[in-house]
Amino acid sequence: xxxxxxxxxxxxxxxxxxxxxxxxxxxxxxxxxxxxxxxxxxxxxxxxxxxxxxxxxxxxxxxxxxxxxxxxxxxxxxxxxxxxxxxxxxxxxxxxxxxxxxxxxxxxxxxxxxxxxxxxxxxxxxxxxxxxxxxxxxxxxxxxxxxxxxxxxxxxxxxxxxxxxxxxxxxxxxxxxxxxxxxxxxxxxxxxxxxxxxxxxxxxxxxxxxxxxxxxxxxxxxxxxxxxxxxxxxxxxxxxxxxxxxxxxxxxxxxxxxxxxxxxxxxxxxxxxxxxxxxxxxxxxxxxxxxxxxxxxxxxxxxxxxxxxxxxxxxxxxxxxxxxxxxxxxxxxxxxxxxxxxxxxxxxxxxxxxxxxxxxxxxxxxxxxxxxxxxxxxxxxxxxxxxxxxxxxxxxxxxxxxxxxxxxxxxxxxxxxxxxxxxxxxxxxxxxxxxxxxxxxxxxxxxxxxxxxxxxxxxxxxxxxxxxxxxxxxxxxxxxxxxxxxxxxxxxxxxxxxxxxxxxxxxxxxxxxxxxxxxxxxxxxxxxxxxxxxxxxxxxxxxxxxxxxxxxxxxxxxxxxxxxxxxxxxxxxxxxxxxxxxxxxxxxxxxxxxxxxxxxxxxxxxxxxxxxxxxxxxxxxxxxxxxxxxxxxxxxxxxxxxxxxxxxxxxxxxxxxxxxxxxxxxxxxxxxxxxxxxxxxxxxxxxxxxxxxxxxxxxxxxxxxxxxxxxxxxxxxxxxxxxxxxxxxxxxxxxxxxxxxxxxxxxxxxxxx
Amino acid sequence: xxxxxxxxxxxxxxxxxxxxxxxxxxxxxxxxxxxxxxxxxxxxxxxxxxxxxxxxxxxxxxxxxxxxxxxxxxxxxxxxxxxxxxxxxxxxxxxxxxxxxxxxxxxxxxxxxxxxxxxxxxxxxxxxxxxxxxxxxxxxxxxxxxxxxxxxxx
Numbered sequence: 001x002x003x004x005x006x007x008x009x010x011x012x013x014x015x016x017x018x019x020x021x022x023x024x025x026x027x028x029x030x031x032x033x034x035x036x037x038x039x040x041x042x043x044x045x046x047x048x049x050x051x052x053x054x055x056x057x058x059x060x061x062x063x064x065x066x067x068x069x070x071x072x073x074x075x076x077x078x079x080x081x082x083x084x085x086x087x088x089x090x091x092x093x094x095x096x097x098x099x100x101x102x103x104x105x106x107x108x109x110x111x112x113x114x115x116x117x118x119x120x121x122x123x124x125x126x127x128x129x130x131x132x133x134x135x136x137x138x139x140x141x142x143x144x145x146x147x148x149x150x151x152x153x154x155x156x157x158x159x160x161x162x163x164x165x166x167x168x169x170x171x172x173x174x175x176x177x178x179x180x181x182x183x184x185x186x187x188x189x190x191x192x193x194x195x196x197x198x199x200x201x202x203x204x205x206x207x208x209x210x211x212x213x214x215x216x217x218x219x220x221x222x223x224x225x226x227x228x229x230x231x232x233x234x235x236x237x238x239x240x241x242x243x244x245x246x247x248x249x250x251x252x253x254x255x256x257x258x259x260x261x262x263x264x265x266x267x268x269x270x271x272x273x274x275x276x277x278x279x280x281x282x283x284x285x286x287x288x289x290x291x292x293x294x295x296x297x298x299x300x301x302x303x304x305x306x307x308x309x310x311x312x313x314x315x316x317x318x319x320x321x322x323x324x325x326x327x328x329x330x331x332x333x334x335x336x337x338x339x340x341x342x343x344x345x346x347x348x349x350x351x352x353x354x355x356x357x358x359x360x361x362x363x364x365x366x367x368x369x370x371x372x373x374x375x376x377x378x379x380x381x382x383x384x385x386x387x388x389x390x391x392x393x394x395x396x397x398x399x400x401x402x403x404x405x406x407x408x409x410x411x412x413x414x415x416x417x418x419x420x421x422x423x424x425x426x427x428x429x430x431x432x433x434x435x436x437x438x439x440x441x442x443x444x445x446x447x448x449x450x451x452x453x454x455x456x457x458x459x460x461x462x463x464x465x466x467x468x469x470x471x472x473x474x475x476x477x478x479x480x481x482x483x484x485x486x487x488x489x490x491x492x493x494x495x496x497x498x499x500x501x502x503x504x505x506x507x508x509x510x511x512x513x514x515x516x517x518x519x520x521x522x523x524x525x526x527x528x529x530x531x532x533x534x535x536x537x538x539x540x541x542x543x544x545x546x547x548x549x550x551x552x553x554x555x556x557x558x559x560x561x562x563x564x565x566x567x568x569x570x571x572x573x574x575x576x577x578x579x580x581x582x583x584x585x586x587x588x589x590x591x592x593x594x595x596x597x598x599x600x601x602x603x604x605x606x607x608x609x610x611x612x613x614x615x616x617x618x619x620x621x622x623x624x625x626x627x628x629x630x631x632x633x634x635x636x637x638x639x640x641x642x643x644x645x646x647x648x649x650x651x652x653x654x655x656x657x658x659x660x661x662x663x664x665x666x667x668x669x670x671x672x673x674x675x676x677x678x679x680x681x682x683x684x685x686x687x688x689x690x691x692x693x694x695x696x697x698x699x700x701x702x703x704x705x706x707x708x709x710x711x712x713x714x715x716x717x718x719x720x721x722x723x724x725x726x727x728x729x730x731x732x733x734x735x736x737x738x739x740x741x742x743x744x745x746x747x748x749x750x751x752x753x
Numbered sequence: 754x755x756x757x758x759x760x761x762x763x764x765x766x767x768x769x770x771x772x773x774x775x776x777x778x779x780x781x782x783x784x785x786x787x788x789x790x791x792x793x794x795x796x797x798x799x800x801x802x803x804x805x806x807x808x809x810x811x812x813x814x815x816x817x818x819x820x821x822x823x824x825x826x827x828x829x830x831x832x833x834x835x836x837x838x839x840x841x842x843x844x845x846x847x848x849x850x851x852x853x854x855x856x857x858x859x860x861x862x863x864x865x866x867x868x869x870x871x872x873x874x875x876x877x878x879x880x881x882x883x884x885x886x887x888x889x890x891x892x893x894x895x896x897x898x899x900x901x902x903x904x905x906x907x
Contacts, residue, residue, distance in 0.1 A: 060781070083864065095774045117886075120868075152886065156871055159872045162874065188877075192876075237834065247828055284834055291828050323833070326801055358798045360801060360803065
């Protein structure tokens with residue numbers, strides 16, 4: 001059997017292959033040779049063969065048949081064999097396979113080898129890929145070796161211990177004794193790895209953390225020496241002494257000072273010193289500054305230091321090096337909540353970063369910009385953000401659009417501005433807007449009562465231009481369905497009203513129904529809108545025709561709607577006006593955000609008694625009708641004050657029609673006297689709750705016109721079972737003291753609710 | 754550090770060091786995806802990118818990309834310095850290193866890396882000490898080989 005070819009020769013040969021197939025052939029041939037060589041238990045060339053196998057493995061070819069051979073190499077006495085054997089183990093062996101456990105004994109032996117380089121190999125392997133079982137078995141050896149005075153080994157063992165702790169955290173206690181005097185080392189390698197070990201322990205255990213807090217003065221001293229010491233050729237990097245160690249110490253200080261005032265104070269000076277003295281012309285200096293800033297922001301530092309840190313980040317933002325800018329934006333994002341004002345000062349620089357070419361920087365700048373938006377800068381910021389939305393990559397558009405909506409909702413200076421902003425987003429990034437934005441926007445538009453005409457006009461014009469962006473189309477259809485009458489009658493005050501006929505509007509909506517660009521959901525919106533217009537437009541016949549056509553649509557959803565609407569025309573025409581009424585102001589549900597949609601900066605709430613609303617469903621002229629209405633609300637012969645809360649229904653796709661209680665014009669109900677006998681008069685008055693217009697408040701005025709007190713006044717309410725509404729009913733027993741029970745009573749009831 | 758990859762402009766892997774346990778299949782998948790992502794980056798872009806839940810730090814030296822995956826709390830800028838230090842070590846060892854050196858002596862590249870980093874952390878911050886250790890280990894290997902008079906690698 002000729003000697004197997006050498007590694008370098010194999011590499012050379014394989015590289016001459018001109019096609020993948022040729023390469024594969026060569027590899028297969030060599031693998032076969034290697035396999036037979038392994039079978040022959042050839043000790044001499046095993047090392048060479050495994051090395052070749054490792055090369056082929058890197059090219060992507062399977063090499064698992066070499067695993068056991070690696071173990072044999074590790075067990076060999078030759079250093080060469082061990083070197084390749086351990087390398088092979090690290091590359092080919094997998095801690096999921098039991099095979100790797102066979103290594104444990106070899107490693108154990110090698111940990112105690114007479115040659116430090118062999119020990120080093122074993123430590124390296126254990127520290128890189130030791131499984132939890134291996135770590136458990138060998139933790140004792142590691143702990144023993146920690147006591148060595150050999151710095152070459154010490155640093156390796158220390159990192160090995162770190163790995164053991166990561167794999168088997170319970171063993172951490174074992175290494176505690178060895179950490180005594182850990183920092184009194186002079187050797188930088190040992191010092192560095194020791195700091196890593198301390199960091200790992202402190203991060204994992206609060207007890208360790210408090211135990212090691214006493215090391216803060218020592219760490220500060222070491223750091224100081226590093227900064228103040230002169231040129232040390234061995235550890236110098238661009239004029240800075242051992243930046244790796246400096247960064248590691250800063251990180252440990254961060255963990256130690258985190259929730260501890262004393263430690264934070266002890267490190268205050270050194271942090272200020274590092275922050276001001278570090279050379280910033282090269283990346284290495286900035287790396288240290290970066291770590292310093294992170295530490296300052298995380299510990300309990302005094303405000304002067306924090307401002308210093310933010311200013312460093314501000315300077316980073318102006319750095320030519322984009323890596324530095326990126327890092328600055330990331331850090332500012334972390335601190336924007338706690339140090340908002342300080343970060344605001346750098347707002348213009350941050351906004352400039354929106355124009356950066358780098359995707360990561362743009363994303364960070366966008367997130368930060370949204371975090372910085374407030375009532376004062378909303379107009380300016382929104383201009384920049386909308387410009388960004390126009391020109392950014394598609395991957396940003398959805399997030400940016402959502403961010404714009406949120407910011408606009410919180411800080412819109414006026415309703416008109418708000419609507420305009422929404423329009424801008426819908427028309428420029430309409431297809432990227434999230435699905436849940438559509439109901440939110442509809443809610444917003446509904447509640448901006450005086451902007452209805454303006455909104456519907458603008459949306460109509462947008463539809464004429466482009467019907468491909470579904471969210472825009474859906475919102476527009478809904479609005480036209482609701483406010484089509486305003487559109488046709490040209491009532492817009494905010495801008496020049498356009499001349500539009502009913503037929504033109506219906507043309508557009510019908511166009512949506514037939515267009516290939518419309519999704520089924522959009523078609524649903526369009527059909528419902530057309531239906532709603534039947535109570536607002538006069539061309540009812542045309543609408544009837546459209547609706548009946550879709551009664552046989554293939555789309556089940558559309559078909560169902562059309563059939564129901566058809567039924568509405570035929571059998572329930574008397575209910576049609578009521579059902580297709582204007583939507584009331586909707587209450588925002590908790591999930592949609594913390595802010596009340598009704599409140600906008602600088603604008604008064606839409607008037608509850610809106611004259612633009614069409615007349616209420618019924619004009620309750622008599623008590624029976626009033627009771628009917630109350631019945632709908634779920635109250636009947638209600639005596640005490642009740643508040644009924646309507647279920648909040650953000651407009652869902654197609655759900656608009658189903659809210660039968662669309663209109664709650666209780667203002668039309670006159671007060672009524674429920675009881676007037678023997679000096680006791682009880683009156684009900686009805687009004688909407690302020691600020692929540694969806695709650696009906698029924699107040700009882702009970703007056704005692706006699707001279708005597710009335711006692712043992714008991715209230716009882718008989719309430720029919722109502723499924724739809726939640727009723728809050730509170731009964732109270734009162735003893736009346738004065739005849740003027742009116743105010744007292746109302747007051748009490750008011751406080752109850 | 755979770756792993757380090759070295760690959761060429763054509764996407765050929767030259768070195769892979771994994772500090773987290775993953776199956777061969779997973780490693781291949783990650784490598785493939787990451788190589789694709791990094792190679793798609795334009796030259797003006799910054800050296801950092803977010804990938805899955807990791808931070809990727811990469812730098813190109815001549816025809817080789819050095820790519821590290823670090824965790825959230827790790828310092829990206831110092832990782833660039835770590836990459837640079839490794840390149841310096843290779844350069845010193847091979848004497849003006851180029852991609853071919855790493856192709857033909859990949860096992861040496863691993864040995865050097867293993868003297869500089871252990872378990873994903875730097876074990877030695879002095880260039881001199883790392884090179885000295887490698888030199889000594891090489892000597893040990895050579896003297897052993899000579900003794901046995903079987904030249905394995907030459």
